[in-house]
Amino acid sequence: MFSKTPVVYAVGTDYKIFFRVSRSAYARLKVGDAVFDDAVCGNMRSAPGMRHITVPQALLDKAGGYTLCLERVRERKPYWTQTLGAEERFYPFFPVAKAGTVRACMLGDAHGDARRAIDAAAAFGAFDFLILNGDLAESVRVQSFALTHNLAARLTGGSLPVVYARGNHENRGAAAELLEQYLPNRDGCTYYTFRLGGVWGIVLDCGEDKNDDHPEYGGSARFHAFRRAETDYLRRVVADAKTEFDAPGVTWRLAVVHTPFPCAQEPEFDIERELFRQWCDLLGRMRVDAIFSAHEHRFAVLRPGDPGLRLSVPCPLVIGTANNNDYNGGTGITLSPDGINVRFVTSNETTFPVQQLLSMEAPL
Numbered sequence: 473m474f475s476k477t478p479v480v481y482a483v484g485t486d487y488k489i490f491f492r493v494s495r496s497a498y499a500r501l502k503v504g505d506a507v508f509d510d511a512v513c514g515n516m517r518s519a520p521g522m523r524h525i526t527v528p529q530a531l532l533d534k535a536g537g538y539t540l541c542l543e544r545v546r547e548r549k550p551y552w553t554q555t556l557g558a559e560e561r562f563y564p565f566f567p568v569a570k571a572g573t574v575r576a577c578m579l580g581d582a583h584g585d586a587r588r589a590i591d592a593a594a595a596f597g598a599f600d601f602l603i604l605n606g607d608l609a610e611s612v613r614v615q616s617f618a619l620t621h622n623l624a625a626r627l628t629g630g631s632l633p634v635v636y637a638r639g640n641h642e643n644r645g646a647a648a649e650l651l652e653q654y655l656p657n658r659d660g661c662t663y664y665t666f667r668l669g670g671v672w673g674i675v676l677d678c679g680e681d682k683n684d685d686h687p688e689y690g691g692s693a694r695f696h697a698f699r700r701a702e703t704d705y706l707r708r709v710v711a712d713a714k715t716e717f718d719a720p721g722v723t724w725r726l727a728v729v730h731t732p733f734p735c736a737q738e739p740e741f742d743i744e745r746e747l748f749r750q751w752c753d754l755l756g757r758m759r760v761d762a763i764f765s766a767h768e769h770r771f772a773v774l775r776p777g778d779p780g781l782r783l784s785v786p787c788p789l790v791i792g793t794a795n796n797n798d799y800n801g802g803t804g805i806t807l808s809p810d811g812i813n814v815r816f817v818t819s820n821e822t823t824f825p826v827q828q829l830l831s832m833e834a835p836l
């Protein structure tokens with residue numbers, strides 16, 4: 473069952489707010505004086521299920537909260553549909569600061585076990601935004617997406633922004649093709665940039681981890697074409713520097729991608745070398761400060777030149793979501809004017825030292 477608590481995802485310069493409607497109802501969000509209806513081509517949606525409404529980030533950041541309004545529909549009819557009154561609930565919202573210190577918690581590779589992911593997040597403590605970096609659950613049925621929604625709802629209460637990156641395991645199962653109705657995307661694409669205060673970021677999606685013709689996929693995979701379209705998008709981002717990574721107020725530039733594609737791989741997984749080489753080059757042109765990955769169920773920081781890399785990276789690459797018999801682990805990320813630090817955190821109190829990823833020069 474999907475939680476009733478909304479989740480506020482960062483996509484582009486908007487927030488996409490996902491929420492559950494349990495009975496037939498019209499939905500709208502009020503942000504300050506503005507009202508955003510959940511309508512499609514002029515028709516208010518009324519069917520029960522998961523819905524989402526997009527609101528401009530600047531508006532919600534300024535308002536400091538939003539009101540979710542659900543207006544019950546007695547029966548949706550061709551004529552004289554009746555409604556039964558509206559329920560409203562206000563959610564405070566805390567935007568990421570434009571300066572100072574920002575804390576982000578990255579989780580992933582829960583593989584169906586949200587409990588341990590929650591415990592790992594608790595080991596880091598309070599944070600300003602959440603990163604969910606894929607492989608939360610396989611997409612067996614649409615209810616499978618509830619784990620991701622509920623994990624985000626539990627950890628943010630609908631009051632903090634969330635960045636979502638799809639993992640390869642979200643491509644497994646009959647509901648994989650329905651993911652866009654339940655999790656954030658940009659016009660149907662699971663790769664996009666985002667902006668949160670002084671943080672600019674890009675979410676990449678490698679798709680599956682083996683070639684499309686691998687028998688495991690049973691003919692369902694078309695990720696080569698998907699990655700080629702994504703490469704074109706990355707080039708457009710580079711061309712749009714002034715509205716993206718060079719926009720006013722950007723202090724930190726992050727890439728979030730489930731699969732650590734620059735890493736050395738076993739032959740079966742050693743795919744797309746030339747295309748991924750272009751991605752590394754394009755991330756360098758975006759002057760990305762750090763790449764945050766998951767997928768390999770281990771903790772590691774690989775800096776440029778590391779022998780564990782098959783491709784040249786422009787910045788440190790963090791593999792930051794462990795999953796083993798003892799614990800699930802994530803990464804606590806601290807962005808400050810001095811630089812970027814990471815601390816790997818676990819569900820069983822196993823501790824790791826803080827590592828400095830990047831030292832920034834003090835501003836003049």
Ligand SMILES: [Fe+2]
Binds near residue numbers: 730
């Ligand atoms: Fe994975």
